[in-house]
């Protein structure tokens with residue numbers, strides 16, 4: 177269905193930092209994600225703005241978030 | 255086409271701090287409340303606020319609400335309404351304690367009281383020593399506020415319509431407001447939300463500028479809906495430009511950097527603020543620093559290949575200080591400017607930040623307009639609070655941390671007013687048959703448009719026009735051309751075309767509808783700015799460099815229908831104290 181469109185809207189955030197990073201990610205990486213990647217990305221989008229932003233910039237290898245690492249690493253790179 | 259309808263006691267468009275504070279008041283009073291938001295409530299732009307909330311608690315230095323009132327009146331360059339300012343400053347402590355009671359985890363002093371930090375423009379004793387007035391939750395004040403208010407609203411049974419976009423205001427032939435038409439972004443369905451009270455809390459619209467600190471959702475929707483429905487917009491020429499947005503992306507670098515000792519440099523490595531504000535230097539008020547930077551750019555002393563930005567230096571603070579006190583700033587600089595401030599300066603430009611103007615209201619949150627007999631007649635059934643409203647507590651220039659206070663105080667006040675008003679208006683008024691026509695016509699136009707223009711391109715043109723013609727400094731000839739240019743852009747906005755015509759999650763459609771709103775706000779801004787022939791607060795004209803209280807101590811009202819301007823007096827009389835008469839504003 178319109179998974180991509182829905183994800184694109186959920187990239188609209190309260191923090192401009194995230195708007196920009198998530199838009200870059202959508203333009204550059206989203207199309208190449210497999211099913212698992214899309215799930216990871218959607219899980220990440222569910223985090224509150226401040227938490228998601230810290231996960232992107234602080235780059236600490238948190239055990240609890242290991243399952244989202246591949247997509248998180250892409251977000252950190254854009 | 256028949257459109258589904260639902261009835262509520264109150265409908266609130268916007269789930270930021272302002273909308274949610276009002277909703278809470280209403281739901282806890284047992285009313286049936288719907289709150290619409292384009293994004294999940296806690297992702298509203300309030301989440302970006304880090305600095306804090308102003309309130310004269312006096313926990314760190316002696317303070318009182320009357321000093322806060324003086325600072326706000328002076329900061330507004332005397333365009334603020336003194337009744338509303340007294341109302342806000344008097345209630346500040348109460349709304350902060352209330353939030354604390356709701357569970358907001360404010361930072362604390364060792365003695366257990368709420369911690370406070372100093373901010374620009376705050377003084378003791380009516381212009382004396384620096385006051386320490388802003389309450390904060392680390393660098394997550396807005397985040398904590400939204401989460402606190404959201405939790406409590408859920409408990410009070412506020413009904414949230416998440417990923418719903420308000421399209422147009424519904425008024426009857428008497429001008430009374432009956433609700434809104436709205437689009438469910440997920441399904442593409444249009445619905446009428448009918449209410450005895452309709453409150454707008456849609457936030458700001460600084461996305462009309464290319465360089466903006468605002469998130470993408472800040473497209474001024476509430477203002478445009480009001481304007482299309484015949485409600486005037488007030489003081490739209492006044493936009494605050496923050497001195498330090500990251501060059502190229504706009505992200506805000508907080509004043510905290512300059513507070514810690516960072517300073518600005520031009521291409522010659524000169525600390526130029528010493529020339530413009532020998533006393534306060536880099537910590538002069540936002541409008542002063544932004545104007546100085548713009549002058550440096552204009553006179554060819556800016557940096558980079560295009561000589562279009564300046565540098566914010568902080569490496570002299572040392573790696574330890576930067577890492578300990580400014581970690582968030584460092585992350586932003588590395589990510590977006592590819593500069594580690596521990597070693598290199600951050601490229602910055604003055605960036606559009608806050609909209610002082612908006613939908614005219616009184617301090618009860620009721621929308622007022624000169625549509626019947628007086629200049630401030632209450633528009634029955636219609637309320638507005640927060641950045642989309644102009645109450646006006648910020649006048650021509652807002653002080654840092656006064657906005658979070660504004661949204662709490664007036665969110666609560668509007669809630670209380672609605673509770674009173676609904677005791678009298680016990681029935682829903684008759685909904686006219688054409689209630690959703692305006693919104694449906696805009697959607698139908700988008701569906702049928704052929705050979706139209708691309709939304710992103712026209713949007714770009716709009717933002718560039720505003721940036722070039724209505725920025726930090728305003729020039730007579732640029733404003734005049736600007737009015738023509740932005741009118742052309744607004745015409746092009748009427749002919750945009752979207753390829754995707756499907757219903758479900760059609761974000762292209764949403765963006766086209768947002769562009770309609772940006773165009774209303776942009777035209778209102780340019781027309782109002784061209785007409786005001788003085789410099790006051792954030793409105794700085796090259797040809798009229800001084801404030802002119804004889805001619806211009808008045809509020810602008812812009813009417814979208816015929817782009818007409820009208821003016822109304824500033825309310826100089828406070829509620830109980832003596833008026834603060836206009837004086838020269840020096841820092």
Ligand SMILES: Cc1cc2nc3c(=O)[nH]c(=O)nc-3n(C[C@H](O)[C@H](O)[C@H](O)COP(=O)(O)OP(=O)(O)OC[C@H]3O[C@@H](n4cnc5c(N)ncnc54)[C@H](O)[C@@H]3O)c2cc1C
Pocket residue numbers: 267268269270271272273290291292293295298299300301302303304305306307308395396418419420421455456457458467468469471475476506607608639640641642654655656657658659661
């Ligand atoms: C980077 C930054 C930092 C700031 N820091 C501070 C600070 O430290 N202290 C301070 O006092 N002020 C600060 N400000 C200003 C302050 O954050 C805002 O003015 C304030 O949060 C606005 O709150 P609001 O409730 O009016 O609107 P917002 O929080 O912007 O909420 C608007 C709501 O309306 C909804 N909405 C909009 N249009 C529609 C529509 N058509 N249909 C449905 N819903 C809609 C949105 O989804 C959102 O829920 C800052 C601003 C920025 C940009």
